[in-house]
Amino acid sequence: MAKRIKEEYGADSTFKVIATPGGTAFGGWIDYLTDSSAQEYELVFLCFGASDEKELKFNQTIFGNILEGLIRNIKKTKANTEIITIIENSIKSEAYINTLKKVSDYYDITYVDTIKAFINSRQGIDVLTEDGVNPSEKGYSIYIDAVFDLIKSNIDNKREPGFDERKPLLFEESNRFYTAKITTEFLTIGGFYNSVVACDKIFMKSNRSNDYITYEVKDSQVLGVTLLGGPDCGIVDIYLNDKLIQTYDCYAPYEALRHVLISDNIGVGTHKIRIEVSSIKNAKASDSNVYIHGLITN
Known part of the structure; x- marks a missing residue:
């Protein structure tokens, strides 16, 4: 992309990847808000949806809340930052596609539809992807062409992106995603030990069944946890006030951060969170390791 911009406009550009590859809107939200080197960006790409379908169990309302909260945070930092949303080729749910378009239109954000770009290329999915989902080299070239064409169109049309903080919310509960922090202080610990540095x-870490870490959370509506995914990773059971509310499989074919949304509305007051190594694991995983960094709150 930098090369195309240089060739067309003679301008130098630098790009920074903030969100985790294969991540979710929730992960992008916490990564952006906790990025210690955040800047006033000229252009931001938001490419979410495919992983959110699985993580949020096709709840497009929560997806919309997170996406709107992230957009308003970006615009709050610099109102005339150009944002481009990307509709991923692997999104299956029309509801998610419609939510992306709805939020984009509401905030006068242009978007790239790579599903349409893939169809218009008249090439097979086996050519455009490596596994039916992730783009191949040819697939990525179509991504780049589609994104660059939109950038050029925006420039030719002399777009002047802006933002008025008084603009009403599209999703009334997106204000839960205005602030964020990761807490690493735990309440009690059983079996876990401090041993691994990854992804900065x-x-x-623990791989023993029923080992646990507990946390106490006060007056936060949003609750999540930052884990590490990878080929040696097991499964965690997550308890809220001693009730099992979620089981999460940390297995992944590659090492990557996993910001997992537990609840977008845990209620007022003080809550106890217990994260425990499960007695089962993914058959593909080489071990049952669980790596916990901390809790996500707002």
Whole structure:
């Protein structure tokens, strides 16, 4: 992309990847808000949806809340930042596609529809993807062409992106995603130990069933946890006030951060969170390791 911009406009550009590859809108939200080197960006690409379908169990309302909260945070930093949303080729749910378009239109954000770009290329999915989902080299070239064409169109049309903070919310509960922090202080610990540094973060580790870490959360509506995914990773059971509310499989074919949304509305007051190594694991995983960095709250 930088090369295309240089060739067309003679301008130098630098790009920074903030969100985790294969991540979710929730992960992008916490990565952006906790990025210690955040800047006033001229252009931001938001490419979410495919992983959110699985993580959020096709709840497009929560997806919309997170997406709107992230957009308003970006615009709050610099009102005339150009944002481009990307509709991923692997999104299956029309509801998610419609939510992306709805939020984009509401905030006068242009978007790239790579599903349409793939169809218009008249090439098979086996050519455009490596596995039916992830783009191949040819697929990525179509992504780049589609994104560059939109950038050029925006420039030719002399777009002047802006933002008025008084603009009403599209999703009334998106204000839950205005602030964020990751808490690493735990309440009690059973079996986990401080041993691993990965993705510039320190993780507590255990692979023994029923080992646990507990946390206490006060007056936060949003609750999540930052884990490490990878080929040696097991499964965690997550308890809220001693009730099992979620089981999450940390297995992944590659090492990557996993910001997992537990609840977008846990209620007022003080809550106890217990994260425990499950007694089962993914058959593909080489071990049952669970790596915990901390809790996500707002």
